[in-house]
Amino acid sequence: MTLLSLFTLVATIVGVLALAKVAYNTLFILWLYILRPSGLHRYRNANSSSWALVTGASDGIGLELARELLVQDFNVLIHGRNEAKLEGVRKTLLKQHPARSVDIIVADAADPNTNYEAIVKKVNSVSGPLTVLVNCVGGITTNPIFLPLDELSGADIDTNIAINARFPTRLTAALLPTLKANSPSLIINAGSYAGIFGLPYIATYTATKAYIHTFTRALRAELECDDHHNVEVIGSLIGDTATSRNEAADNGLKVPAASCARGMLAKAGCGETLVAPDWRHWITGLIVMSLPDGVGRKIMIPELRKRRQEEISKAEQQKKGK
Numbered sequence: 301m302t303l304l305s306l307f308t309l310v311a312t313i314v315g316v317l318a319l320a321k322v323a324y325n326t327l328f329i330l331w332l333y334i335l336r337p338s339g340l341h342r343y344r345n346a347n348s349s350s351w352a353l354v355t356g357a358s359d360g361i362g363l364e365l366a367r368e369l370l371v372q373d374f375n376v377l378i379h380g381r382n383e384a385k386l387e388g389v390r391k392t393l394l395k396q397h398p399a400r401s402v403d404i405i406v407a408d409a410a411d412p413n414t415n416y417e418a419i420v421k422k423v424n425s426v427s428g429p430l431t432v433l434v435n436c437v438g439g440i441t442t443n444p445i446f447l448p449l450d451e452l453s454g455a456d457i458d459t460n461i462a463i464n465a466r467f468p469t470r471l472t473a474a475l476l477p478t479l480k481a482n483s484p485s486l487i488i489n490a491g492s493y494a495g496i497f498g499l500p501y502i503a504t505y506t507a508t509k510a511y512i513h514t515f516t517r518a519l520r521a522e523l524e525c526d527d528h529h530n531v532e533v534i535g536s537l538i539g540d541t542a543t544s545r546n547e548a549a550d551n552g553l554k555v556p557a558a559s560c561a562r563g564m565l566a567k568a569g570c571g572e573t574l575v576a577p578d579w580r581h582w583i584t585g586l587i588v589m590s591l592p593d594g595v596g597r598k599i600m601i602p603e604l605r606k607r608r609q610e611e612i613s614k615a616e617q618q619k620k621g622k
């Protein structure tokens with residue numbers, strides 16, 4: 301075989317493999333986001349008395365998750381730290397879904413003295429089994445959102461870690477015996493592509509999301525070691541989503557919170573551990589993760605600088621208006 305023919309053979313093999321990968325990705329996205337039916341019904345019992353607990357459910361993605369679960373004939377426990385706001389949300393949801401039940405759990409996710417036993421007691425007091433836990437509480441508590449690490453106070457850092465990592469871990473541990481007893485059950489942890497990319501100006505937040513990803517993988521593996529229980533664990537790789545606090549301009553790939561919530565729940569039973577809830581999130585992640593590390597940073601840094609500057613300008617305008 302000549303050198304030219306060897307080169308041609310290698311090029312052909314590489315080309316075939318590249319085309320095979322493109323074909324696989326195309327078929328994967330079509331199946332996962334268009335053709336595949338949701339497996340959520342598996343966690344709803346026959347008489348529709350099953351309950352789901354959604355943390356951080358007073359607004360944003362958490363609220364949309366609660367709405368979608370009610371549409372899917374689950375009763376819902378909504379969690380938040382503001383009792384008055386939760387009561388308002390509860391009444392609104394009940395008006396929209398009078399055949400379902402909605403109750404509240406009040407707990408400050410940042411509080412190191414959170415009474416998890418009281419939460420378990422509340423969960424076990426409702427008229428039906430808890431079969432779904434969605435750890436959605438989280439986010440960035442600073443104002444403005446985008447701050448360099450050395451401009452964060454110690455309290456800011458501790459609060460971000462507590463809300464995004466400690467609380468979902470402690471709550472999951474506390475409710476796991478209940479979910480095992482009520483299996484088949486489902487745990488969905490709200491992760492983020494930020495936990496893979498590592499975004500500037502939100503270093504603490506991205507680190508907590510990386511923790512959530514590893515926690516999700518480890519917990520799933522741990523539960524699969526135990527043949528006596530059937531608890532599925534999924535991590536949602538959430539990308540740019542339109543919420544009340546995320547007002548950055550739409551780049552065509554921003555996903556409405558309601559679509560994100562539906563996608564998170566629809567991925568139940570898909571077989572993936574970490575999965576994007578919406579095809580637009582998946583496309584964004586695929587593009588960025590396929591780039592060399594340095595190239596990805598060069599793309600992300602200007603965008604985050606822009607968003608940081610937009611926040612600074614908005615804050616300055618608000619001060620002038622007072």
